[in-house]
Amino acid sequence: MEGLAACLLVVVCAAIPASASPSARADQLAALLRRDPVYVTDHAPRALPADAAARVKRSVARLGVRTFVVVTPVTYGEDQGPEELISLLHDRLDRDGIYIVVSPNGSGGEVRQFGTGRTLNADDAWIAADLEMPYDAGAVAVIDRFVEIALSGRARERRDNLRPRPPSRTRISLDAHDRAERRAEQREHLAFGAGTALGGVPLLAxxxxxxxKTTR
Amino acid sequence: MTACKRTAALLAVAFAILLPAAPALAVPALAAPAVRAAASAAEPRPVVSYPPGADRRLVRVSTALARDPLFVDPELAFALGKADRARLRAAMATAGRELGRPVFVVVVPNPRESESQGRNEALLFALHDRLRRDGFYLMADARGSLEAVGFNVPRYFGYSELDSAPDSDHPFTGLADRLIKRLDDSRTATTAPPTMPNLWTPPDPFGQEDRLSTPEAELKSPFLLGLFLIGPLAAIALYWAGRWAISFRSIARKETKGTRQGARGAPAKPTVRWLRRTGAAELARLRAMLPEAEGDPGHTYAASAFDAAQILYDDAGGDRERTLDLVGAIVLARQGQAALADKDPTPRPPCFVNPLHGPSTTRRVTKLVPGQSPVCESCDGKPVKDLPAKVLRVPGPDGPRPHYKVPGVWRDTAFGAKGKDFVPRVLEYLGVD
Incomplete structure (x- = not known):
C-alpha cells in the first residue's frame, strides 16, 4: 500500500504545474484518468468505503460505454464547477464516452456523454439518481442508482416521477431527537401536574x- | 387567632422555609440538546482510532512529509506553481532557523467526510502523531483556509486574519503569499515557553457524526415546584374563587326569587316588584278561600283583613315610599288565610324581625326594640347578633331603614303584636270606616 502510494506520488510530482490554474488541474486529472479511468479520492473515508474504486468500476462497467469517473472533494467557486472540469477533461483526453464528476458524499455531481455511441440519456438519469438518493448517500450509491436508471431506458420518466427521497442520516437523527425531546417534555408536564395535584387537592379539601364546619 | 389567620401564618412560615431552596426548584426547562461533549481535560491528548483503511491518506501524507516538509496534495497541485513553491520553501527555511524547530507546510483538501471530519486542527494533530516530530505545522485546505499549530514551539499562536481566504470564489489566489506571510508572522509572534497543545474537539468516531445526546426529562424539579408552590397557591385561589362564585349566585338568586314562604324565601330588602307579585298571590289565595268558609270562626277576621289588604294593595300601587304598606298587605292577607285555616279569630302576629317571614311562633328578646317581640321559628333559633342582618328594611329618605323605625300605623301596632285592633286601625289609616 505504501509502495503504491509512493509510486503514485512520484508520477504526480513530475507533473507540478508551472502556474496555478484550473486547467493545470484538468491536465493532472487527465493524466491520472489515462492510466485508470476511475479516480476515487482518499480524502473522504467517512463517505467512501475502502473498496469504493472497485465498486464504482464494477458499476460503470455495466453501462457498456467507456466511462471516466472522478470522485473528488475539491469544488470551486461559481465559475469553475464540475461542468467546466468535464469539458477540460474531454479536451485533454480526447475520448468519447460518459464523464462523471461527483463529490464523495454523492451530491453536486455532473455527467455528460460525448460521442455517438449507445445513448443512454445520461443527463436525466443523473438528475433522477441525484434527487432520489438522500444527500449524504455517498458517491458509490449514487453512481449505482445512476447506472440502474440509465440502463432501464426510462430515465426521462424516472426523472419526472421521482421515487420518494429517503431522509439523510442527519435528518433521521434530528427527528429522533425531536421525538425524544417531546416525550421528555410530556413527562415533565406530567410530573408537574402530579405535584400540583398532590399539593393542591388535600389543601383544597x-x-x-x-x-x-364553621357554617353549619 | 382565627382559623383564617392561622392558615395564613402557616403558609408564610412554609414560604420562609422554602425560599432559600427556590433556586433548586427551577422552572421546568429542558436541558438544551448538547452535541456529544469533547474529551475531558483529564485526557489531554486523546488518541483517535480509525477503522482499518480509513487513515490511508494520513499514512500517505506523513510519509511524504518525512521526506519533504512541504506537501501539496495532487488534488490541489494546481494551487501552487513552481515559483510559488520555491518562495515558500525559502520562507520555511528562514522560519525554521528562527524558531529553532522544523516547519511543515501541508496543502491538502479536508472535507467533512475526511477522517478528521473536516477539522484542520485535528488533521495537524493526527499528522504530528504519525510523524512524531515536534515543530510548527501550517496547513491550507481546499477552501483556502489556513490553520497553524505549534508543537513545542516557543511562540504564542492565536487567531490570524490570514486564516480565511479573502475571496471564497477564488480561494487559491495569493495562497503562496498568505502562507509566506503566516510563516513570517509566526517568527515575530510573542515568545512563550514551548508547550504541547491540546486537541479539545477530537473528531467523532466513524458513524457517529450525527449522534445527538438523548434529552433526559428532569422530573424532580417540576414535581417539587407543583407540590410546594403551585399546588397550594392554586388550591387557595380555587377556594376563594368558589366562595365568590357561590356568594354571587346566592345574591342573584335572592333578588329574583322570593316566592317561597318562610324565612328562607323572604328577602330583608324586598323589591316593589316582589312585593306586588307576592301580594297579588296572597290576595288571590285568600280570595279563593273566602267564599267556602261561611261558618268559619275566623271568617270575620279574614274578610276584614282581606278588605284592608286589597285596599292597601291598590292604594300603594308601585310606590317605593309605600313599601311598608305593601308589606302590611301581605301580612294581612296571610293572617286572613291563617284565620280561616286554623279557624282562629285572632291569628298570630308576624315575625317582628321580618314580617315577611311568616307567622311568629314565640316571643323573645331581640334587642331591636325594648322588651320581647314575637319571632318566627327560624329567627328564634338564631343568636341575637345575627338578627339585625335579617331585619326587614324599607326605603327611606336617607336610605334603607328597619321597618320599626318608620313612623306610622305599622310601628304603632307592631303589625298586630301590640293591641287588639290591628285591622281597624289599618282601615282608619286608609281612611275607610
Missing part, C-alpha cells in the same frame, strides 16, 4: 372541610 381541608379548606372546604373547615368552611363547612
Amino acid at each position: 381541608f379548606l372546604i372541610w373547615r368552611r363547612r
Whole structure:
C-alpha cells in the first residue's frame, strides 16, 4: 500500500504545474484518468468505503460505454464547477464516452456523454439518481442508482416521477431527537401536574372541610 | 387567632422555609440538546482510532512529509506553481532557523467526510502523531483556509486574519503569499515557553457524526415546584374563587326569587316588584278561600283583613315610599288565610324581625326594640347578633331603614303584636270606616 502510494506520488510530482490554474488541474486529472479511468479520492473515508474504486468500476462497467469517473472533494467557486472540469477533461483526453464528476458524499455531481455511441440519456438519469438518493448517500450509491436508471431506458420518466427521497442520516437523527425531546417534555408536564395535584387537592379539601364546619 | 389567620401564618412560615431552596426548584426547562461533549481535560491528548483503511491518506501524507516538509496534495497541485513553491520553501527555511524547530507546510483538501471530519486542527494533530516530530505545522485546505499549530514551539499562536481566504470564489489566489506571510508572522509572534497543545474537539468516531445526546426529562424539579408552590397557591385561589362564585349566585338568586314562604324565601330588602307579585298571590289565595268558609270562626277576621289588604294593595300601587304598606298587605292577607285555616279569630302576629317571614311562633328578646317581640321559628333559633342582618328594611329618605323605625300605623301596632285592633286601625289609616 505504501509502495503504491509512493509510486503514485512520484508520477504526480513530475507533473507540478508551472502556474496555478484550473486547467493545470484538468491536465493532472487527465493524466491520472489515462492510466485508470476511475479516480476515487482518499480524502473522504467517512463517505467512501475502502473498496469504493472497485465498486464504482464494477458499476460503470455495466453501462457498456467507456466511462471516466472522478470522485473528488475539491469544488470551486461559481465559475469553475464540475461542468467546466468535464469539458477540460474531454479536451485533454480526447475520448468519447460518459464523464462523471461527483463529490464523495454523492451530491453536486455532473455527467455528460460525448460521442455517438449507445445513448443512454445520461443527463436525466443523473438528475433522477441525484434527487432520489438522500444527500449524504455517498458517491458509490449514487453512481449505482445512476447506472440502474440509465440502463432501464426510462430515465426521462424516472426523472419526472421521482421515487420518494429517503431522509439523510442527519435528518433521521434530528427527528429522533425531536421525538425524544417531546416525550421528555410530556413527562415533565406530567410530573408537574402530579405535584400540583398532590399539593393542591388535600389543601383544597381541608379548606372546604373547615368552611363547612364553621357554617353549619 | 382565627382559623383564617392561622392558615395564613402557616403558609408564610412554609414560604420562609422554602425560599432559600427556590433556586433548586427551577422552572421546568429542558436541558438544551448538547452535541456529544469533547474529551475531558483529564485526557489531554486523546488518541483517535480509525477503522482499518480509513487513515490511508494520513499514512500517505506523513510519509511524504518525512521526506519533504512541504506537501501539496495532487488534488490541489494546481494551487501552487513552481515559483510559488520555491518562495515558500525559502520562507520555511528562514522560519525554521528562527524558531529553532522544523516547519511543515501541508496543502491538502479536508472535507467533512475526511477522517478528521473536516477539522484542520485535528488533521495537524493526527499528522504530528504519525510523524512524531515536534515543530510548527501550517496547513491550507481546499477552501483556502489556513490553520497553524505549534508543537513545542516557543511562540504564542492565536487567531490570524490570514486564516480565511479573502475571496471564497477564488480561494487559491495569493495562497503562496498568505502562507509566506503566516510563516513570517509566526517568527515575530510573542515568545512563550514551548508547550504541547491540546486537541479539545477530537473528531467523532466513524458513524457517529450525527449522534445527538438523548434529552433526559428532569422530573424532580417540576414535581417539587407543583407540590410546594403551585399546588397550594392554586388550591387557595380555587377556594376563594368558589366562595365568590357561590356568594354571587346566592345574591342573584335572592333578588329574583322570593316566592317561597318562610324565612328562607323572604328577602330583608324586598323589591316593589316582589312585593306586588307576592301580594297579588296572597290576595288571590285568600280570595279563593273566602267564599267556602261561611261558618268559619275566623271568617270575620279574614274578610276584614282581606278588605284592608286589597285596599292597601291598590292604594300603594308601585310606590317605593309605600313599601311598608305593601308589606302590611301581605301580612294581612296571610293572617286572613291563617284565620280561616286554623279557624282562629285572632291569628298570630308576624315575625317582628321580618314580617315577611311568616307567622311568629314565640316571643323573645331581640334587642331591636325594648322588651320581647314575637319571632318566627327560624329567627328564634338564631343568636341575637345575627338578627339585625335579617331585619326587614324599607326605603327611606336617607336610605334603607328597619321597618320599626318608620313612623306610622305599622310601628304603632307592631303589625298586630301590640293591641287588639290591628285591622281597624289599618282601615282608619286608609281612611275607610
